[in-house]
Amino acid sequence: MPKILISDPTLRDGNHAVQHQLTLEQVAGYCAAADAAGVPIIEVGHGNGLAASSLQVGESSVTDREMLVTARKNLPHSKLGIHVMPGFATIPRDLAPAIDIGVDVIRVACHCSEADITQRHIGYVRERGRQVFGVLMMTHMLDKDRLAEEAQKMESYGAEAIMIMDSAGAFLPPDVSTRIDTLVRILHIPVGFHAHNNLGMAVANSIAALESGATILDGTARGFGAGAGNTQLELLVAVLHKMGYETGIDLYKILDAADLAEKNMIPVIPTIKSISIVSGMAGVFSGFAKHVQRISAQFKVDPRDVFFELGRRGIVAGQEDLIIEVANQLSTRRAAPVAEVV
Amino acid sequence: MTRRKMVPVAILGSGNIGTDLLLKIQRSPWLECKLFVGRNLSSPGLAKASSLGVPISSNSIDGILQDASDCEIVFDATSARDHLRHWPLLQKAGKRVIDLTPAKVGKMCIPAVNLEECLAEQNVNMVTCGGQASVPLIHLIGKTQKDLEYVEIVSSISSRSAGPATRINIDEYIATTESAISLFSGAPRAKVILILNPASPCIDMQTTIFAKVPDPRIEPLALAMEKMVATIRSYVPGYEIILGPIVENGRLVVMVRVQGMGDYLPKYAGNLDIINCAAIAYAEACAMKSVDVASAQEVTRA
Numbered sequence: 284m285p286k287i288l289i290s291d292p293t294l295r296d297g298n299h300a301v302q303h304q305l306t307l308e309q310v311a312g313y314c315a316a317a318d319a320a321g322v323p324i325i326e327v328g329h330g331n332g333l334a335a336s337s338l339q340v341g342e343s344s345v346t347d348r349e350m351l352v353t354a355r356k357n358l359p360h361s362k363l364g365i366h367v368m369p370g371f372a373t374i375p376r377d378l379a380p381a382i383d384i385g386v387d388v389i390r391v392a393c394h395c396s397e398a399d400i401t402q403r404h405i406g407y408v409r410e411r412g413r414q415v416f417g418v419l420m421m422t423h424m425l426d427k428d429r430l431a432e433e434a435q436k437m438e439s440y441g442a443e444a445i446m447i448m449d450s451a452g453a454f455l456p457p458d459v460s461t462r463i464d465t466l467v468r469i470l471h472i473p474v475g476f477h478a479h480n481n482l483g484m485a486v487a488n489s490i491a492a493l494e495s496g497a498t499i500l501d502g503t504a505r506g507f508g509a510g511a512g513n514t515q516l517e518l519l520v521a522v523l524h525k526m527g528y529e530t531g532i533d534l535y536k537i538l539d540a541a542d543l544a545e546k547n548m549i550p551v552i553p554t555i556k557s558i559s560i561v562s563g564m565a566g567v568f569s570g571f572a573k574h575v576q577r578i579s580a581q582f583k584v585d586p587r588d589v590f591f592e593l594g595r596r597g598i599v600a601g602q603e604d605l606i607i608e609v610a611n612q613l614s615t616r617r618a619a620p621v622a623e624v625v
Numbered sequence: 626m627t628r629r630k631m632v633p634v635a636i637l638g639s640g641n642i643g644t645d646l647l648l649k650i651q652r653s654p655w656l657e658c659k660l661f662v663g664r665n666l667s668s669p670g671l672a673k674a675s676s677l678g679v680p681i682s683s684n685s686i687d688g689i690l691q692d693a694s695d696c697e698i699v700f701d702a703t704s705a706r707d708h709l710r711h712w713p714l715l716q717k718a719g720k721r722v723i724d725l726t727p728a729k730v731g732k733m734c735i736p737a738v739n740l741e742e743c744l745a746e747q748n749v750n751m752v753t754c755g756g757q758a759s760v761p762l763i764h765l766i767g768k769t770q771k772d773l774e775y776v777e778i779v780s781s782i783s784s785r786s787a788g789p790a791t792r793i794n795i796d797e798y799i800a801t802t803e804s805a806i807s808l809f810s811g812a813p814r815a816k817v818i819l820i821l822n823p824a825s826p827c828i829d830m831q832t833t834i835f836a837k838v839p840d841p842r843i844e845p846l847a848l849a850m851e852k853m854v855a856t857i858r859s860y861v862p863g864y865e866i867i868l869g870p871i872v873e874n875g876r877l878v879v880m881v882r883v884q885g886m887g888d889y890l891p892k893y894a895g896n897l898d899i900i901n902c903a904a905i906a907y908a909e910a911c912a913m914k915s916v917d918v919a920s921a922q923e924v925t926r927a
Contacts, residue, residue, distance in 0.1 A: 370818060424823075578874075598824075599823075
């Protein structure tokens with residue numbers, strides 16, 4: 284059976300679930316546990332990645348530098364990864380210092396149709412001799428052939444692998460299979476998949492990706508992540524081992540790491556709340572969940588209506604400001620008062 | 626109307642920005658485009674210029690330099706990297722340069738705020754589309770709020786309106802816009818985020834301004850903004866505040882939408898429109914000053 288590379292963004296995607304308030308102690312503790320379990324790549328940072336701490340998507344309680352330095356110290360074996368979105372993070376201000384700190388794997392991400400904005404960041408990482416993956420987000424918004432074109436651009440810029448993200452948790456297994464299958468046939472580099480669990484499909488979709496030729500999978504402890512959470516890492520590892528795949532991860536130790544994460548940093552274990560189902564149906568970025576609930580309460584509108592309107596407008600990751608506009612519009616458009624939904 | 630002497634100008638860069646600029650200059654009572662320069666004779670921009678009877682060249686900066694006697698003003702609508710190369714050559718040739726790239730070589734010009742102060746400069750930088758959309762309002766936040774701690778702007782633009790130079794220049798866009806915010810508002814910290822949205826039909830350009838102030842004073846700000854919007858609309862008719870100023874979750878929030886005039890790209894490309902309208906407003910002010918100071922007052926752009 285082929286070897287599957289597991290990348291663990293618990294300390295990055297999980298930050299969405301706690302409004303980017305993970306502490307250095309939590310980062311240190313989880314890094315040490317996941318490293319001991321043999322997780323190959325640990326991704327750390329603000330939920331939206333490097334330099335994303337902002338009023339737009341939420342301010343981190345600690346700086347990127349503090350987080351990365353802490354993680355680096357606590358990862359004697361595992362590689363340290365970051366998520367980098369051009370438009371948030373610039374090369375001189377953010378990426379260069381992160382590489383200086385000792386980040387090993389840089390995942391340069393963009394909305395699925397905008398690969399050409401990653402060219403300079405990907406090229407820079409290659410110049411610095413670090414590992415670089417291209418990440419296409421919100422991939423439910425693009426068909427397989429257009430997605431393949433964008434992935435090919437990233438490959439041509441120097442990406443060493445391509446990650447397909449189901450950022451809205453909107454996919455069913457056939458949606459994943461058809462995209463991964465196309466990418467694997469067209470690209471000359473490994474392909475990976477990052478799931479969200481809004482429709483309860485995270486593990487199933489990850490397996491579908493794998494059976495279509497993906498060799499990299501993302502998972503987080505207890506599924507700690509935006510919206511309904513990600514693929515539950517310790518569960519994924521167990522399933523992969525049962526299927527006979529090799530991950531290099533020690534099952535008991537990853538179970539321990541997940542228990543530790545639950546105890547130390549996961550205030551609410553991700554479950555598929557009603558609002559997350561709506562978010563997945565609407566195809567809206569999972570990281571919007573907390574903002575939508577807060578803003579809907581302030582404007583006294585139904586957050587489900589807000590999600591569907593955001594989906595209708597084709598809003599992408601990073602456009603959290605438009606939640607206010609949509610909620611405001613719904614509240615002024617409303618003819619008769621409706622029940623307050625919080 | 627009596628025909629006055631028009632100021633001859635050249636446009637360097639035949640992409641989305643340059644071509645849209647050309648169409649707008651065709652309507653100007655003060656400016657006449659005497660040369661439109663790109664790199665490739667088969668590019669849509671050069672074809673468009675040619676169809677309008679505007680002299681064209683595919684020799685890039687050399688096209689301008691070989692034509693040294695004619696144009697007084699050169700609009701540089703290439704890229705930040707190219708502008709750094711162009712500027713010394715244009716300076717030597719004695720051209721007045723309006724830089725539409727985020728190269729940040731010259732003084733930053735936001736017509737609604739500091740047009741007069743820029744008239745004596747040989748090179749002005751038009752900042753960025755997000756800067757033109759947000760800085761006038763951020764300037765007012767700085768003036769009306771006490772102890773402004775931080776300003777952040779988020780611009781969403783339609784993917785279709787972002788050409789290759791825009792995409793390759795995102796880092797410069799961010800750095801230049803951030804310095805403009807600090808300069809014009811006095812905020813000790815500033816952050817700029819740019820989002821490309823591929824939705825179809827295309828989204829209008831929107832910019833959201835967030836500010837952190839200990840004690841937000843909404844009324845004086847709203848009043849000042851109303852006046853400012855009227856000033857901006859005199860050169861960017863499609864500019865409007867669509868939300869705010871309000872306070873949400875401890876953040877002062879204002880949202881702006883910019884619809885373009887639909888010249889080269891459709892109306893959603895307000896990002897192209899606003900930087901081009903600002904550049905022309907500045908160029909016309911220079912032209913008025915040099916050509917016909919007396920009639921300066923009567924000229925307003927529709």
